[in-house]
Amino acid sequence: MAFSRYGLMEAPERKSGPAFGYVDDGNGGWVMNCFACHAGKVAGNLIPGAPNTHIALATLTEDVRFTKLTLGKKLTHLDLGSLKIPLGDSIGLTNAVIFGVALGALRDEHMNVVIPFSMPQLIHHAMDAPPWWNVKKKPMLYCDGFSPKNARVLLQFILIPQNSPETIKSWEKDYRDILAYIESCKPPKYPWKVNSKQAELGRTAFTNHCSRCHGTYGKIAKYEQKIVPIEEIGTDPVRLEALSVESRRKIQKSWLSHYGKDKVILDPGGYVAPPLDGIWASAPYFHNGSAPTLWHVLHPDKRPAVWKRTENGYDREKVGLQVTTFDKLPKSVKRRDLRRHYFDTSMKGKSNSGHRFPDALSEDEKRAVLEYLKTL
Secondary structure (H helix, E strand, O other): OHHHHHOOOOOOOOOOOOOOOEEEOOOOOEEEOOHHHHEEEEOOEEEEOOOOOOOOHHHHHHHHHHHHHHHOOOOOHHHHHOOOOOOOOOOOEEOHHHHHHHHHHOEOOOOOEOOOOOOOOOOOOOEEOOOHHHHHHOOEEOOOOOEEOOHHHHHHHHOOOOOOHHHHHHOHHHHHHHHHHHHHOOOOOOOOOOOHHHHHHHHHHHHHHOHHHHOEOOOOOEOOOEEEEHHHHOOOOHHHHHOOHHHHHHHHOOHHHOOOOOOOOOOOOEEEEOOOOOHHHOOOEOOOOOEOEHHHHHOHHHOOOEEEEEEEEEEOOOOEEEEEEEOOOOOOOOOHHHHOOOEEOOOOOOOOOOOOHHHHOOHHHHHHHHHHHOOO
16 A cells, blocks of 8 residues: 555565665665656556656655654655655656756855855756656757766766765766666567557658657667757746756756766757657656647647546557546545646646647548557
């Protein structure tokens, strides 16, 4: 019940101990690692590198903090930090980018802790973790493609004051290994039957309408990372606005980018059209996770205003999460922890608008493309 409540997963290699994505701290506690958000269950099966669309980090932290206060136990930096910086207002989503902005504000360009520090404006938003198996294809990181793909950038999420500059820099080699592991991840194969005839028709429609941005697949595979201007793609702009030019420039001038030797895009102006390998296993879709299935991606006018997923169900017809849809959040859902199980697209940063490109496809072409996407 606890694992279900917090989006935790049993580690397949052991029968007891910490959840997958957590390690024993040696003092009877658990400490999260990257897999807490970057390993997820798809149709009930654990896939390392898939987004953890079940994680309820905000609820977990609130419950742990309340329990510690009740028992008179000491609070940790996460218990305290989450009072100022929200950890995600829907299950499966985080506010990860703002963690990096806030932690970066504590450091100068050489990674020294700065006291007093100046905290920039924090624009909190929902972020759906991208699948790791597509990182190898990308020359730049993140959904707006602004950041260099190097080991140092990955270290920005451990810039808590307890870690000295010397300690942080000594971990660079370890993070090179982590980046190498991330780039070794391979997309999972669709496990159910595919209509090969229809998928071939979908390949043609995809090539004619979608490959310009998302690349080609199969024997002649080609992907060139493209940033689609926000005016053209029309998806929720809050994530793009959350990182100011000043915040991006701080990375450009710092040790994280080898003091500017690694390219940093200060004003990307839009979002990256990602590669679509293993797309069937990375629902929900868009950078904010606002579309629960690929069918909803292909049918912009039928995207639900509010939806709630089942825990382990998979919608093979629409390809994605098995959901119940609503016109608005039910009035009976008042508790904050329960509201997080409903994705409400009326909330700031959670719009499901934009990406109207499928409007150019006929209904038959959409069905064929949906079948083709299962094969990637």
